[in-house]
Each structure stands twice: as structure tokens, then as C-alpha cells.
Amino acid sequence: MILVAILRSLENGLFRILSSDNYLIHLGAYLHHSEIKAAQGIKISAQGLEHAIAGTALHVVGPHDDLDEIKETAMEDMKSVMNRIDKSGEGVCVQASTLGSLEALLEFLKTPVVNIPVSGISIGPVHKKDVMKASVMLEKKKEFATILAFDVKVTPEAREMADDLGVKIFIADIIYHLFDQFKAYIENIKEEKKKESADEAVFPCVLKIMPNCVFNKKDPIILGVEVLDGILKVGTPICIPQRDFISIGRIASIENNHKPVDTAKKGSKLAIKIIGSNSEEQQKMFGRHFEIDDELVSQISRNSIDVLKANYRDELSMEEWKLLVKLKKLFEIP
Template identity: 30%
Template sequence: PFVVALNKIDKISGWQKTNHVGRKRIESQPSRAREIFDEKVYEIIGTLFDEGFKAELYYNITDFQRTLSIVPISSKTGEGIPELLMTVVGLAQRFLEQQLHIEKGPAKGTVLEVKEEIGLGTTIDTIIYNGVLTINDTIVVGTKDEPVVTTIKALLKPKPLDEIRDPRERFDSVEEVHAACGIKISSPNLENVVPGAPLRAVKDNLEEVIEEVRKQTKIEFELDEDGIIIKADTIGSLEALIKESRDKGIAIRKADIGNVSKRDIIEADATQDPLNKVIFAFNVKVLPEAQEELQGKNIAVFREDVIYTIMEKYDEWLEKTKEALEKARREEYVHPGMIRILPEYIFRVSNPAIVGVRVLAGRIREGITLMREDGRLVGKIRGIQSQNKPLEEAKQGEEVAISIDGVTVGRQIKGGDILYTDIPARDAKKLREMDVLTIDERDVLEKIYEIKRKTDKFWGI
């Protein structure tokens, strides 16, 4: 049997967290929230049916062998998690009992955490999920580099709290452990072991076990010449974060296990692309020297303990940063703009002329020279105002008042005239090459090219 975890029920509009379980949790919701929930569930049931699966909410199922169980949950609020665990455990006990067996050979396990313990040095907290592990066994454990081969000095289980008298005597030593169990291992040369790494006990097949651990520890992916930096706490979380990043088309120049170090900050700052000055830090710390190095540097560090939160915050940052970069790039060049002088809004005819205009396309800014449709220059914009407030620029569709130096209304310009921004040839050429113009700006740029090339066939080339 399969179980489908239907996550993010807390995102439903109007959803209210309750202490009810199963069907009662849904029935206790406001009517609109129930309607949305039902719509989403039936949509998912329909999608699964199209793929050849019959599915239903777990509390409506009578035959779990023929129907997929759907358990509504929220990983954020914790709603539905007990029911999900209950369903999985119940189905496993009911249908998988005959398939469950434990081998009695050399132990296989996974490292959960690497810790420094008083009087013991570096230790590893490990889950043994198969086989038997005994004191003095030779084990192979995955590291950042090559697997380490070492001999167990002690197998330790924590004492009950009421028996602890001295912090250095928090553990009981045992001679042997059987799957499945958690155990602390004390052994030499564990400093470079990484959480999530495989652990294997060795009998007479050392080289074979080393190769097996090497393959399981090695993360197969290609680094890019330029890109972001990823740091994570375990091999599994690092692989997951790499996959999410690749799915979004994010280039990765470095991916490693461990805390964010000063070297990571320096490497991130060295990249030329501001969109790559990024560090994803999943469930790890930013070391003090890295924090100090980070001061004054334009580096974005996304440090979270949920991968999706990192990706969501990155997306928000990326959008804002792109907008800021585009604005900065725009300010380097004179941009195309086309305006129409509104005849009913002539406020002053000269020194400077002040007129109301509508921006027909593109944009205008302070300090920009204007020209007529015949290519003749008519003056420079001194200022832009809207409702008596000064503006740096005005965009398509806006109606504003502008003051123009060096022009007299009724002579060089008049109400109803169409004027264009006067763009230097090098700016026009660069803007054609860059992908920063909107559709209306590109249209205006082409009109400016037509005007300019009436007198200079090679303008803007």
C-alpha cells in the first residue's frame, strides 16, 4: 500500500488550526475552507485516477490494498502528522510484517551527528539498521574525502537522567548492539566524518566495504565555473538542496558539508556576477569569523532549517535584486521616450517653458534633451512634477508637468507636438544589444533610429 501526504493544508484560505483529528478536523473548518479543501482533494484524486490509481481520504477507506490513502497534513503547524505516522505504521504492521527481517551479519548504519564529548573526544551518534556491531569491530565511515577505517573503542548508551552524577559519566558502555538501535561510537580518527554518511562493519572484505562507502558518500554532480555556494549539515540535505537548485536552473560553484566559514564568504564575494553572491546555508551555523568577514559585503546568506524556505526567500531576493540591477543599468544610458504636449496645459511659455505632457511610450528623466520628429533639438528637461511633487522620471501612461530650458512655446514647440528623447548614438547601440527595454521602449528606439538616419545613415551602428 501507498500513502500520500497532502501537505500545506494551513495554506487554505480561512483554515483554522484545531485539536480535532481526521474527519472532525475538516468538519470543524469554516464552510469556505471546507469547500476549497474538497476541491483540492478531488482534483488530486482525479489526477491520481488518470495515472491509474484509485485514491481516497484515509478515513473513508475500507480496502487499503486497492486504494491509496490520502492524509491531509501541515508540516508547519503539525496537523495530521500523528495520523500520517499512525497510517504508515499501521499499514506496515498489517501488510509488510512478513517482509521485515534483520540480518545477523556485519552492522550497517548511518551517522546522525558528529559530537565532541568530554573525556571521549570526537564521537558519532549512529543508527544501526541492520546486523550486529561489537566493541573492537573494524568499521568504515564516510567523510568529506576518502572513507576512514577505524576500530571501535567504546559503544555507549546514555544513562537515565536520574543516574547521572558527573557530566563525564553520562553513558553506559556496552559490548554489543543489534539492529535497530541508536548508539554513540567512540573511536580514533572520526574528526572528518560527516552527518548522513554510511557506516559499515568489516569482517574479511575491507576493500569491498571501502568502495561501497566511497560510492555512497560521493555526491555526483558537476560544478559550474561561476555560481552560488551551498553548505548543508548532511549528505542527504546537501543532495536535496543541489537538486532543488538545479531544478530552478541555479548555477553552483561550490557545494560542501559544514558550517559557513570565512573562506566561503571570501569565495562568494570574489564572483563578478552580483546574482551569484549567494550562500545557501541549510541547518548549519555561520561561524564568528565568517560573520565578521560578511560585514560590509553585498552577499546574501540564506540560513534556514527548511529547504523550501531557502528557495522561497531566494526567489524573493532574486526578483528584487534583478529589479535593482536593471534600474542601475538603465541609469547608465539615456533611454527612449516619446511624449505629447497637452495643449490645455501650457503653464509658462519660456525661461523655462512649463507644459503638461503625456508619456506615450518609454520614459523621460531630468536632464534629458528633447527633439522634434524632424530631428531638431528643442531643449533640455530641467524638472518633472506630478501633483506638486518632484519626480526623477515619468513612464508610459503618466501625465506630468515638465520644465524645459532653451525653448519657447509657440516658436520651437506648441501644444499637441510629439517630442522624443535625444539619445547619443553609443547609448542607442548599447540599448539595442541589451535585453533591458520594454516593448514600447524598443518601438520608440526604432522611431528614433529612423529620425536620426534621415541625416546620418550610419547613426547608431
């Protein structure tokens, strides 16, 4: 729980303060001053001061003041910051040296260009308890098991625990540098997920067999095709909807003007090689299982759609997403 310390004035109406402006201290006693001018560095001694939050306003409670009312006023800044925490419970943890720094960081993270959700906040050095709080995201969303530490130190114990648990801690004295570090980290995670799910990602495409372009009728089937719609990629499983969705194999290679390519867009005319599965199922053959007028369609599934949404959302245009929806209905995928 975060508390704001409310300091009561002493009987003489003054706080016990220690000036750092070349004043002497004898035997650990404080020097009392009746007046302190602006810009002088001072230290304040009071009960409960360890709960005070750096950067919050200092309120003096007089004999006739309403303490509860002043407490509520003192907490307004903190409430404003707490309201910026993502209500979904998913997001990074952010840590700063003062409340003002924390507010600046939160304001930056919520801008549309950045848009990084925050699930927890703290002020001061990063301790083990902060790492434990961030580690909750390991079970929810791994990339958010992260602490963005702005202008604060990380204790050795916290660093060790973070390494053991897999919590990432990014440190910087400039807000933009924190964002750059986190952005690079997210991009690396995305690339890893893409590699892991590459075999399951099926991009939507519709192909037309071109006349006089059947170069090999059986495994491997080699055809000249035109991409009528969508995006064709090496590894895409192909089926024939007009023939009860019969599967004829996967795209093993693509050639455009006799040059190998990994992908092709709508309107492209190229040669493809289709290899059958390694199962004992009968290998498909042109002229027996499908004809030149049959359209070739990527064989999508519920799982392949989910993989595209999770890891390849930015790689599909709006038109290609519309084709995916159309194919989803064609395959009667819930």
C-alpha cells in the same frame, strides 16, 4: 577537496563501535559488540574518519573486494551534488549539516520559481575558509557573495571575517526561510542600484503635442501632450528626431488633471514642463527650434539602455521593450 572515508573491517569482521545506549566506557576503551540493531546510536572509530561526509552511505570493504570500485560507488552521491553547481562560476555558496540536507537545498534552489545559482557547496559548520570562498563573488557579482547556511552553525571567526569582507551569511533551520532572507536581501540591493542609476535610466517614450496646448514657448517649456507610445517619466531627456535630434531639455514635472504624477503610460493626455540644461548652449524655444507637428522622443543612449536592462527590466512591458529597440535603430546606437 571533499573525501569520502571508506572504512576497512577489523580482523574479527567488525568495526570498533561505541554504543551511546547506556553502555559504559572504562579508561577510554571502546566496548566491542558483535551485533548492533537498527535505531541504536553508535560512534565509529576509524582512520581518516574526519574526511567522511555526514549523510553519505557507509561501505564495508572485505578482504576480496575491489577498493577502487567501492570508492567510486561511494562518490556517486557526491558527484551528483557537484554536478548541480553552476558552470558559469557565478552563484551563492550553500552549506548544510548533511549530504541529504544539502541535496534538498540544492533541489529547492534550482526550481524555476526560486532559480538561485550555486557556485560552491560544503557540509558542516561555516568556517573562515568558507567565507573566503564566498568572497570571490565580491569581484564578480556582489549579491552572490553570500552563504546560505541550512541547519549549521557559524564560527565566531567566520562571522567576524564575513563582516569585515562584506560577505552575507543567512542562517535558518527551514529552507523556505533561507530563501525569504536571500530574496529580501536581493530586493534591497535592486532598490539601491535603482536609486544610484536613476539619473541614467531613460525610459522609451514618444509624445505628440496636442493642438492649442502650448502654454509656454521657452524655458520652462510647458506643453499639453499625448503619450503615443512607451512610458513617460519625470527626468526624461527629450529631443526632436525630425530636427537632427536637437535636445530641448528634461521633463521637470508632469500633471494629469491638474495633479502632479511621476509617470504616464501610452494613451495618457497631460501637461509637461520641460527645462533646459544649465549649459551655455542656447535655450530651445517652441516655434523657433520645433513645431507642433514634431514628435518629442526620449533621448536614449547606449548607457541608458544598459542601465534599463540591468536594473529596470521588470518595469518595462514587452511593447515598451519593442519601442526601445525601435528607438535604438532610430538613434543608430550599436
